Amino acid sequence: MLNLQDMRREYKQSELDESSVDASPFVEFEKWFKEAQNAQILEPNTMLLATSSAQNIPNIRAVLLKIFDEKGFVFFTNYNSDKAKEIEQNPNVALEFLWLDLERQVRIIGACEKISHTESLSYFMKRSRGSQIGAWVSEQSTIISSRKLLSIALEKMKEKFESGKVPLPDFWGGYRVKPSKMEFWQGRESRLHDRILYTKEGNRWKISRLAP
Numbered sequence: 001m002l003n004l005q006d007m008r009r010e011y012k013q014s015e016l017d018e019s020s021v022d023a024s025p026f027v028e029f030e031k032w033f034k035e036a037q038n039a040q041i042l043e044p045n046t047m048l049l050a051t052s053s054a055q056n057i058p059n060i061r062a063v064l065l066k067i068f069d070e071k072g073f074v075f076f077t078n079y080n081s082d083k084a085k086e087i088e089q090n091p092n093v094a095l096e097f098l099w100l101d102l103e104r105q106v107r108i109i110g111a112c113e114k115i116s117h118t119e120s121l122s123y124f125m126k127r128s129r130g131s132q133i134g135a136w137v138s139e140q141s142t143i144i145s146s147r148k149l150l151s152i153a154l155e156k157m158k159e160k161f162e163s164g165k166v167p168l169p170d171f172w173g174g175y176r177v178k179p180s181k182m183e184f185w186q187g188r189e190s191r192l193h194d195r196i197l198y199t200k201e202g203n204r205w206k207i208s209r210l211a212p
């Protein structure tokens with residue numbers, strides 16, 4: 001059996017104060033993201049995306065943040081995947097960045113919507129040819145009988161797109177999560193962590209401190 005109860009770590013690296021955070025959660029996020037990059041965290045743009053179905057069944061998986069600005073957080077995926085079906089049923093989602101090397105997490109709640117075809121195309125064109133063809137090959141989240149099926153589909157697609165540009169599949173593109181809440185969490189000693197919450201109120205962001 002695993003001995004988990006004796007696993008214990010004090011968080012002491014930093015602190016977070018409502019008087020020193022930026023008035024904009026986007027500016028604060030950019031600052032934290034750059035610090036995660038500088039700390040050489042592996043794939044700091046990995047975020048957990050939580051969705052739920054019309055039957056209120058939750059689901060969660062990692063996706064990569066690919067566009068970030070004041071409009072929101074964009075990831076790319078297959079528009080027929082399970083996550084896409086769940087977003088269709090309930091556009092309210094949650095995101096989580098976990099940067100444990102910095103004893104930090106950022107939690108986001110917001111509504112999710114498809115980005116424009118132009119925006120998806122612009123990103124798709126920047127992907128490697130292998131990834132572009134990969135998008136065509138995989139019917140994401142469907143059951144397949146074997147790995148071999150993927151290899152066969154890949155060979156077929158490679159032949160199909162032997163020359164010229166690989167077009168953007170109509171079943172593939174981006175989603176933007178537009179935050180209504182963003183929480184910055186900094187680990188502190190004795191589990192008395194700092195939690196600063198931004199809540200959108202009209203055009204401005206209210207800043208509050210949450211109990212750990």
Ligand SMILES: Cc1cc2nc3c(=O)[nH]c(=O)nc-3n(C[C@H](O)[C@H](O)[C@H](O)COP(=O)(O)O)c2cc1C
Binds near residue numbers: 046060062083
């Ligand atoms: C680090 C990491 C990054 C990932 N990035 C993406 C991504 O950007 N888009 C994507 O569709 N799946 C990504 N995946 C795979 C998803 O976690 C998931 O397996 C897949 O999207 C199917 O999810 P669904 O069945 O809930 O739709 C990533 C997985 C990991 C571990």
